[in-house]
Amino acid sequence: MKITKIKANNYRLLKDFELDLEEYLSLVIGKNNCGKTSLLSILDKFIGSKSNGNSFTFDDFNSEFKDELKTKIESNDDSGFLGLSLKLFIEYDAHDDLSNVGNTVMMDLDPNNTTIVLAFEYKLEKFHQLLLDFTTFKAKEAAKGEEHIQKDIFHFLKNNHKEYFKIFKKTVLFDVATSIENDDIFIDLIKENIRIDNIINFKLIDAKRNVSNKEPEKSLSSLSSKIYKKVEASEDEEEAIEKFKDTLSTTDDLLDDVYAGIFKDIIEDIKQFGGIKKDDSNIKIVSTLQHRELLEGNTTVMYDISGEHALPENYNGLGYMNLISMIFEIKILLHEFQKEQSEKPADINLLFIEEPEAHTHPQMQYIFIENIKTLLSKGIQRDDRQNRKLQTIISTHSTHIASKSDFHDIKYFKKENNRVVSKNLKDLEKEYVTNGEELNYKFLKQYLTLHRAELFFADKAIFIEGDTERILLPAMMKKIDQESSHDETPLLSQNISIVEVGAYAHIFEKFIDFIGVKSLVITDIDSYYEQIVYKDDKVTPKKHKNGNDIKETVKCPASDNNAMYTSNASLKFFYGVDKKVSDFITFTLNEKKLKKDFDSRCWVVDDDDGYLICIYQVQETNIETVSYHARSFEDAFFHINKQFFYDNLSNFPLGLKNTRYMNKSHDDYKDDVYYWAEHCVDKKPALAMEILLNSKTDGAGNQFSNWNTPQYIKEGLTWLKQD
Numbered sequence: 001m002k003i004t005k006i007k008a009n010n011y012r013l014l015k016d017f018e019l020d021l022e023e024y025l026s027l028v029i030g031k032n033n034c035g036k037t038s039l040l041s042i043l044d045k046f047i048g049s050k051s052n053g054n055s056f057t058f059d060d061f062n063s064e065f066k067d068e069l070k071t072k073i074e075s076n077d078d079s080g081f082l083g084l085s086l087k088l089f090i091e092y093d094a095h096d097d098l099s100n101v102g103n104t105v106m107m108d109l110d111p112n113n114t115t116i117v118l119a120f121e122y123k124l125e126k127f128h129q130l131l132l133d134f135t136t137f138k139a140k141e142a143a144k145g146e147e148h149i150q151k152d153i154f155h156f157l158k159n160n161h162k163e164y165f166k167i168f169k170k171t172v173l174f175d176v177a178t179s180i181e182n183d184d185i186f187i188d189l190i191k192e193n194i195r196i197d198n199i200i201n202f203k204l205i206d207a208k209r210n211v212s213n214k215e216p217e218k219s220l221s222s223l224s225s226k227i228y229k230k231v232e233a234s235e236d237e238e239e240a241i242e243k244f245k246d247t248l249s250t251t252d253d254l255l256d257d258v259y260a261g262i263f264k265d266i267i268e269d270i271k272q273f274g275g276i277k278k279d280d281s282n283i284k285i286v287s288t289l290q291h292r293e294l295l296e297g298n299t300t301v302m303y304d305i306s307g308e309h310a311l312p313e314n315y316n317g318l319g320y321m322n323l324i325s326m327i328f329e330i331k332i333l334l335h336e337f338q339k340e341q342s343e344k345p346a347d348i349n350l351l352f353i354e355e356p357e358a359h360t361h362p363q364m365q366y367i368f369i370e371n372i373k374t375l376l377s378k379g380i381q382r383d384d385r386q387n388r389k390l391q392t393i394i395s396t397h398s399t400h401i402a403s404k405s406d407f408h409d410i411k412y413f414k415k416e417n418n419r420v421v422s423k424n425l426k427d428l429e430k431e432y433v434t435n436g437e438e439l440n441y442k443f444l445k446q447y448l449t450l451h452r453a454e455l456f457f458a459d460k461a462i463f464i465e466g467d468t469e470r471i472l473l474p475a476m477m478k479k480i481d482q483e484s485s486h487d488e489t490p491l492l493s494q495n496i497s498i499v500e501v502g503a504y505a506h507i508f509e510k511f512i513d514f515i516g517v518k519s520l521v522i523t524d525i526d527s528y529y530e531q532i533v534y535k536d537d538k539v540t541p542k543k544h545k546n547g548n549d550i551k552e553t554v555k556c557p558a559s560d561n562n563a564m565y566t567s568n569a570s571l572k573f574f575y576g577v578d579k580k581v582s583d584f585i586t587f588t589l590n591e592k593k594l595k596k597d598f599d600s601r602c603w604v605v606d607d608d609d610g611y612l613i614c615i616y617q618v619q620e621t622n623i624e625t626v627s628y629h630a631r632s633f634e635d636a637f638f639h640i641n642k643q644f645f646y647d648n649l650s651n652f653p654l655g656l657k658n659t660r661y662m663n664k665s666h667d668d669y670k671d672d673v674y675y676w677a678e679h680c681v682d683k684k685p686a687l688a689m690e691i692l693l694n695s696k697t698d699g700a701g702n703q704f705s706n707w708n709t710p711q712y713i714k715e716g717l718t719w720l721k722q723d
Contacts, residue, residue: 001090001091001092001093001096001347001348001389002021002023002090002091002348002389002391003021003088003089003090003200003348003350003391004020004021004089004090004091004115005018005019005020005021005087005088005089006018006019006021006039006043006086006087006088006089007019007085007086007087007089008038008039008042008084008085008086008087009081009084009085009086010061010062010064010065010083010084010085011038011041011042011060011061011062011084011085011086012035012038012041012042012060012061012062013033013034013035013038013062013415013419013420014035014038014039014042014062014419014420015062015064015065015418015419015420016419017035017039017419017420017421017422018422019039019411019422020411020422020424021391021393022391022408022409023389023391024373024376024377024389024390024391024392025372025373025376025391025392025393025394025406025409026391026392026393026394026409026411027394027395027396027401027402027405027409027410027411028393028394028395028396028411028413028422029395029396029397029402029410029411029412029413029456029457030412030413030414030456030457031414031415031457031458031459031495032397033415034413034414034415034420035413035415035420036354036395036413037354037395038420039393039395040204040206040352040354040395041060042060042084042086043086043202043204043350043352044202044204045060046086046120047086047088047120047196047197047200047202048202048203048204049204051196054122054162054167056084056122056161056162056165056167057158057161058154058157058158058161059158060084060122061084062084063418064418064419065084066154069082069124069153069157070152070153070154073130073131073134073153074153076131078124078127078128081121081123081183082123082124082127083121083122083123083124083165084121084122084123085119085120085121085122085123086119086120086121087117087118087119087120087172087181088117088118088120088200089115089116089117089174089181090115090116090117090118090199090348091114091115091116092114092116093114096347097344097347100198100199100346100347101116101199101347104171104187104189104192104194105118105171105187105189105194105199106171107171107172107173107174107185107186107187108173108174108176110176112176113174113176115174115176116171116174117171117172117173117174117181118169118170118171118172118189118196118199118200119168119169119170119171119172119181119183119186120167120168120169120170121167121168121169121170122165122166122167122168123165123166123168124164124165125164125165125166126163126164127164129163129164130163130164133156133160133163134153134156137151137156138150167190168188168190169188169189169190169194169196170186170187170188170189171186171187171189172185172186173185173186197346198344198346198347199346199347199348200346200347200348200349200350201336201337201345201346201348201349201350202350202351202352203333203336203337203349203350203351203352204351204352204353204354205326205329205330205333205351205352205353205354205356206354207354207355207358323360323364323367323368326353326356326368327375330351330353330375330376333351334378334380334390337349337351337380337388337390338380338381338382341382341383341384344386345380345382345386345387345388346388347388348388348391349379349380349388349389349390349391350390350391350392350393351376351390351391351392351393352392352393352394352395353372353392353393353394353395354395355395355396355397355398356368356372356394356396356398356401357396357397357398357400357401362400365398365400365401365404366400366401366404368401369394369400369401369404369405370404372392372394376390376392377390378390397457399453399454399456399457400453402453402456403448403449403450403453404449407425407426407429407445408425408426408429410424410425411423411424411425412424412425412456412514412515414515414516416516423514423515425514428441428510428511428514429441429445431510431514432444432510437510440507443504443507444507444508444511447501448511452497452499454497455497455499455511455515455517456515457495457497458495458496458497458517459494459495459496459517459518460494460495460496460497460517460518460519460520460720461496461497461498461499461512461517461518461519461520462496462497462498462499462519462520462521462522462720463499463501463505463508463519463520463521463522463523464498464499464500464501464522465500465501465502465503465522465523465524465633466500466502466633466684467500467684467685467688468633468634468684468685468687468688469500469522469633470498470500470688471685471688471689471692472688472691472692473498473522474492475692475695475703475704476704476709476713476714476717477491477492477717478491478492478703478704479702479703479704479709480709480714480717480718480721482702482703484718484721488721489721489723491717491720491721494721496720503523503524503526503568503569503570504569504570505521505523505570505614506569506570506573506574509573509574509596509603509612512612513596516611517611518611518612518720519611519612519613520612520613520615520716520717520719520720521570521574521612521613521614521615522615522713522716523568523570523571523614523615523616524568524616524617524631524632524633525558525566525568525571525581525584525616525617525629525630525631526555526566526567526568526571526631526632527555527556527557527558527560527563527564527565527566527581527631528553528554528555528556528563528564528565528566528567529553529554529556529560529562529563529564529565530551530552530553530554530564530565531551531552531554532549532550532551533549533550533551533552553565553567555631555678556631556674557628557629557630557631557635557674558581558584558585558617558619558629558630558631559619559627559628559629559630563581564580564581564582565580565581566579566580566581566584568616570614571584571614571616574594574603574612574614575587575592575614584616585618585619585629589613589715589719590607591605591607592605592613592614592615593605593606593607593610593611593612593613594606594610594611594612594613594614595609595610595611595612613716613719615712615713615715615716616712617629617630617631617632617633617636617710617712618711618712618715620636620639620640620710620711620712622639622640622642623640623642623643624642626639626671628673630673630674630677630710631674631677632677633710634676634677634681634684634687635673635674635676635677635678636710636712637710638673638676638677639673640708640710640711641707641708642671642673644694644706644707645662645676646662646663646664648694649662649663651690651693651694652686652687652690652694653690654682654683654686654687654689654690655681655682655683655684655686655687655688655689655690655691656680656681656682656687656690657680657681657682658679658680659680661675661676661679661680662676662680691707692704694706695707
């Protein structure tokens with residue numbers, strides 16, 4: 001038996017939310033404030049430790065629902081569902097013990113229907129009473145005069161919602177033909193006195209773990225007594241427990257003699273006070289070690305150093321303490337899931353671990369996620385073979401945990417239109433495979449695993465081609481920030497992931513659409529033309545076997561009159577294989593904005609909602625009033641920064657070669673930036689580093705002031721900077 005889907009409605013960020021759960025482990029990832037904690041909270045309030053009683057607050061209601069509720073009350077309209085809800089979709093098979101869900105909870109005996117839907121609601125039950133009471137409340141508010149701030153329905157409900165809202169627990173009919181639950185057909189589980197905790201046992205380890213390495217605190221040691229209390233009743237540990245108790249009894253006898261000596265004087269003093277008769281007031285101090293109490297305050301977790309030295313827990317780093325604490329807590333909860341021997345474990349056991357990465361360095365996060373499955377896969381093991389599986393949800397902000405996880409386990413949370421949606425990463429694989437792009441998905445998966453899992457958590461992304469852009473881009477972003485209004489959020493302060501992908505940005509297009517991240521692709525126009533290949537006589541064309549002329553490609557600047565085609569795979573993918581260089585030259589920035597069309601699954605131009613732009617070299621006039629359209633980043637940079645290189649040629653020992661051609665006094669190539677890019681660049685990473693080394697700061701404190709950013713990159717970064 002397992003939970004396959006969770007639905008939540010009107011709870012905080014979870015307006016109309018669905019989450020598919022894996023059989024064993026579901027890894028929930030996403031940026032801050034995207035609903036991960038909301039999911040944990042609603043589970044805890046409906047089926048967890050806070051489910052005994054009503055722990056809901058008015059702030060738990062989704063903001064859109066609050067507005068809807070206000071409208072309903074003002075118009076005296078009680079139609080529709082007015083509240084928040086949680087639904088758990090449970091699947092079972094013929095091997096499951098159905099004693100807890102039989103008869104009442106299972107609503108359909110059709111053997112093809114193996115789904116149970118448990119629904120939990122906190123909904124408005126006394127609508128008309130609320131209207132009457134709020135009317136009275138408004139009258140009292142009005143009587144206080146105009147100078148008094150009139151309190152609205154939200155203020156009234158903030159303090160009084162529990163008077164009108166009520167918790168319901170139901171089982172709802174699941175229509176196997178439509179795969180949709182029917183809310184109109186249900187059984188009230190509260191009236192039927194059904195214990196939910198016999199069906200689902202929910203435990204959590206939240207992010208606010210009680211871990212400290214302060215001197216007087218022993219947070220780990222206190223957990224040892226809790227573990228003992230859980231294992232004491234286990235038959236597996238019976239022999240070890242009895243040995244522990246026997247040892248304590250022997251120790252009691254030894255301590256009796258010791259105490260007699262320690263307390264001899266005070267015992268004699270007490271005897272002097274006498275009693276009803278001689279020796280009536282005799283006392284003695286004896287040892288009564290109690291196994292539980294002994295562990296409660298008298299155990300210390302030590303950590304070993306090379307087998308020779310042991311130090312107390314508070315000498316350890318918070319990262320290790322956090323990791324050990326989680327393992328301790330997991331062991332405690334596993335025993336709680338297991339229950340006493342006289343009880344049956346619940347049919348479904350669900351554990352939620354929130355942000356396990358706290359205080360831990362990357363290597364430790366890798367170790368955690370690689371080993372946690374082994375620890376949890378053991379499930380709930382009992383001596384009476386009443387074993388159960390364990391389903392686990394782990395939420396994380398850690399790129400390291402995400403990169404080391406099974407991609408099929410990952411659930412990506414994302415805010416869309418002020419609500420949260422959950423996406424299965426395995427669905428992304430299906431899209432690649434369906435389109436015959438298995439190799440592209442394999443590349444993407446390996447790339448994200450090895451290099452750039454932070455893309456999952458980024459607000460924006462920049463895809464670049466090579467080393468030169470990678471090294472210089474932060475400086476260019478700094479220049480944009482220096483030139484922009486101080487009211488705007490600086491680029492370098494935004495959550496932007498920079499990804500080096502060569503000319504293969506198009507491989508990421510499904511992933512970009514999947515996570516919906518605003519993306520800037522910085523690439524090259526890669527212009528070229530074709531020319532006929534002649535024989536040695538330079539008159540007769542060489543021929544293919546089919547009789548057609550053999551042609552060769554010739555690279556050239558985009559401003560060359562012969563330039564016709566682009567060899568850039570990303571540009572051809574995003575804008576169409578039929579597009580010529582002349583098309584790309586005429587595109588405005590707005591005509592480069594793209595959005596994935598839902599129906600055609602193609603990228604289309606969208607000036608208003610486009611969230612991806614490919615930028616490439618544009619026609620640009622330099623300080624010498626020379627207009628030029630570059631082919632690559634290098635000749636674009638050379639074109640607008642000629643004087644910078646004229647002044648610093650001797651300072652590029654590794655990045656440039658043949659610098660004599662770049663000398664201002666050279667007759668043939670002193671202005672030929674295309675020639676510079678093709679024949680004078682030696683090592684591109686070194687060139688970028690040496691540009692930074694030769695950069696200067698002006699009198700106003702602006703860095704990198706002695707060179708300029710190519711116009712196409714400036715336009716793209718300015719667009720990306722905007723919200």
